[in-house]
Amino acid sequence: MPTATDLQSPVDAVAQEIRAFIVDSFLLGQDPGFGNTESLLESGIIDSTGIMHVIAFLEEKFGIAIDDDDLVADNLDSVERIARFVERKQALKSAA
Amino acid sequence: MAFLVHHLLAQTARRDPSKVALVTGGIQRTFAELDADSDTVAKAFQNLGVRRGDRVAIMLENSVEYVTAFFGALKAGAVYVPVNPSTKADKLAYILNDCGVRALVTPTALARNVLPALANAPSVTGTLWVGAVLPVLPQGGGSAASLGEILAAPHATPADPGCIDQDLAAVLYTSGTTGKPKGVMLTHANLVATARSIAAYLKNTPDDVVLSVLPLTFGYGLSQVTTSALVGFTLVLERSFAFPSDTLKRMVEHRITGLPGVPTFFATLLQMDAVKSADLSSLRYLTNAAAPLPVAHIRRLVELFPQAAFYSMYGATECSTRITYLEPQHLFDKPASVGKAIPNCEAYVVDEDGNRVAPGVVGELAVRGANVMRGYWNRPDATSKCLRDGVFLTGDLFRADEDGFLHFVARKDDVFKCRGEKVSPKEVESVICEIEDVAEAAVIGVADSVDGMAVKAFIVPCEGAALTQAAVVQHCRGRLEGHMVPKFVEFRADLPRTESGKLKRTKLTATA
Numbered sequence: 001m002p003t004a005t006d007l008q009s010p011v012d013a014v015a016q017e018i019r020a021f022i023v024d025s026f027l028l029g030q031d032p033g034f035g036n037t038e039s040l041l042e043s044g045i046i047d048s049t050g051i052m053h054v055i056a057f058l059e060e061k062f063g064i065a066i067d068d069d070d071l072v073a074d075n076l077d078s079v080e081r082i083a084r085f086v087e088r089k090q091a092l093k094s095a096a
Numbered sequence: 097m098a099f100l101v102h103h104l105l106a107q108t109a110r111r112d113p114s115k116v117a118l119v120t121g122g123i124q125r126t127f128a129e130l131d132a133d134s135d136t137v138a139k140a141f142q143n144l145g146v147r148r149g150d151r152v153a154i155m156l157e158n159s160v161e162y163v164t165a166f167f168g169a170l171k172a173g174a175v176y177v178p179v180n181p182s183t184k185a186d187k188l189a190y191i192l193n194d195c196g197v198r199a200l201v202t203p204t205a206l207a208r209n210v211l212p213a214l215a216n217a218p219s220v221t222g223t224l225w226v227g228a229v230l231p232v233l234p235q236g237g238g239s240a241a242s243l244g245e246i247l248a249a250p251h252a253t254p255a256d257p258g259c260i261d262q263d264l265a266a267v268l269y270t271s272g273t274t275g276k277p278k279g280v281m282l283t284h285a286n287l288v289a290t291a292r293s294i295a296a297y298l299k300n301t302p303d304d305v306v307l308s309v310l311p312l313t314f315g316y317g318l319s320q321v322t323t324s325a326l327v328g329f330t331l332v333l334e335r336s337f338a339f340p341s342d343t344l345k346r347m348v349e350h351r352i353t354g355l356p357g358v359p360t361f362f363a364t365l366l367q368m369d370a371v372k373s374a375d376l377s378s379l380r381y382l383t384n385a386a387a388p389l390p391v392a393h394i395r396r397l398v399e400l401f402p403q404a405a406f407y408s409m410y411g412a413t414e415c416s417t418r419i420t421y422l423e424p425q426h427l428f429d430k431p432a433s434v435g436k437a438i439p440n441c442e443a444y445v446v447d448e449d450g451n452r453v454a455p456g457v458v459g460e461l462a463v464r465g466a467n468v469m470r471g472y473w474n475r476p477d478a479t480s481k482c483l484r485d486g487v488f489l490t491g492d493l494f495r496a497d498e499d500g501f502l503h504f505v506a507r508k509d510d511v512f513k514c515r516g517e518k519v520s521p522k523e524v525e526s527v528i529c530e531i532e533d534v535a536e537a538a539v540i541g542v543a544d545s546v547d548g549m550a551v552k553a554f555i556v557p558c559e560g561a562a563l564t565q566a567a568v569v570q571h572c573r574g575r576l577e578g579h580m581v582p583k584f585v586e587f588r589a590d591l592p593r594t595e596s597g598k599l600k601r602t603k604l605t606a607t608a
Contacts, residue, residue, distance in 0.1 A: 025570060026574075027574070028573075029570070043205035043206070044181050044206045047182045047336070048336040048578075049579075050578065051338045051339075068340065068341055068369055069341050071342075072339045072342045073338075076338075
């Protein structure tokens with residue numbers, strides 16, 4: 001069970017922002033209730049060019065630089081994966 | 097003698113049963129497995145009521161299930177109808193109704209778009225779900241079954257539907273000038289002949305390993321499957337090109353020899369630093385089709401892969417997607433040419449009366465050959481306009497040079513290609529005009545370094561309306577496939593028109 005602290009975690013807040021962006025940009029603002037771990041591509045929520053819009057959004061919103069090597073399904077194919085990826089990128093940035 | 101498309105698979109499965117036919121993600125299938133699995137799926141289609149000549153739609157991403165269902169549909173005697181998985185409910189319903197689809201194969205994950213379409217498609221009597229089976233709908237979709245469960249059950253042999261090679265094998269929907277997509281009817285003979293022709297000029301052998309990111313719903317993607325079945329080479333199918341680094345890793349891992357692509361794919365590949373250090377020494381050939389690749393990109397690809405031959409190709413869905421190719425040795429003395437007709441096909445330039453014209457004269461490209469379609473599904477008028485005595489008029493203006501090499505000049509109509517896929521301006525305009533605050537809309541293609549051409553919309557808002565670019569794009573994303581969504585939106589007070597009120601697109605292009 002998630003605790004209150006988990007729900008306030010930075011990953012969670014990031015996930016919410018990412019989800020809101022996806023819902024606004026690709027689903028006409030109507031959240032159909034897909035899972036945060038559901039594959040965005042397989043479920044047809046976004047297509048491969050949609051991913052490029054998500055990347056542009058992440059770079060602008062979270063001030064991270066996304067390299068070619070980052071463009072893998074493990075980083076980007078669900079809301080949760082994207083949120084964790086953003087968190088790792090931000091951690092790297094503040095460490096630098 | 098193989099004369100039906102699935103005979104190609106059966107023959108290769110007998111010749112080389114344990115050879116790997118297909119690799120997608122972590123899954124692979126040998127030719128024998130693919131042949132047996134597609135038998136079982138064919139039987140399941142027949143159990144759902146599919147008979148010879150019935151249409152079966154496949155709406156899936158690239159996957160083992162896709163290829164299995166494709167061969168399964170043909171073995172059941174059905175006509176295969178591919179549907180892009182990003183198709184929205186309205187357009188899906190249009191396609192299902194237009195050609196009276198009997199059975200649909202689709203993933204549960206797309207239920208959001210599929211269920212509303214099924215509710216409006218009474219012809220569909222059976223649905224095969226990839227993933228969890230959704231309950232039988234009172235409002236439509238017919239009986240339902242799980243493709244996974246069907247494949248887990250023991251092998252089943254379908255009844256022989258008795259097809260000959262003049263039977264339809266596929267109806268491929270393509271955007272036209274009128275805005276409503278038309279179904280291109282292709283026979284088994286068309287697809288088999290074209291597979292033989294393509295495999296011949298690419299010199300495919302069973303040792304080839306071809307990696308394809310092209311969607312199978314695209315004729316150019318499907319031809320990778322038919323040539324693999326014919327020749328017996330391994331096809332590595334990528335679900336998409338959403339994650340280029342993943343794809344690049346698999347190109348190296350599988351030591352691929354063939355790489356088909358479209359300009360957007362190659363542009364993305366050339367932008368990746370990792371491609372320079374990747375070991376792709378196994379690569380024997382690359383092919384580009386759907387839209388011309390800038391000569392600068394061809395040069396960079398040739399520098400990057402000096403051992404590989406590069407084939408520029410041109411085609412049309414109406415010609416089983418392939419009409420011409422440029423022999424790699426002419427890449428630099430005829431860089432702007434699409435070459436000459438593929439084997440067993442004739443392509444030549446004609447005037448308005450259908451007479452062949454001299455070299456240098458611009459006219460319409462005409463095509464004769466075993467690749468030419470039977471016509472458009474239920475569209476005798478549209479068919480008679482472009483198909484005369486078996487000769488297909490492409491709607492593309494060309495000229496031939498002194499050596500007989502063909503050069504593309506322009507489209508006769510307004511249709512253009514974004515990321516290699518057709519965009520009908522009228523189709524996009526009618527979707528934009530659904531927005532209440534839009535008074536008028538015009539759509540054109542503008543040059544784009546990555547996509548070849550990008551969609552640009554000019555919009556005249558209603559008086560006093562507060563319309564934003566984002567709102568227009570968002571509406572289009574909800575209604576159109578990705579390649580048709582405008583990349584650029586410009587608001588204007590009016591649109592340039594002729595005295596008769598016809599939109600002057602050329603004027604818009606000049607000021608874009």
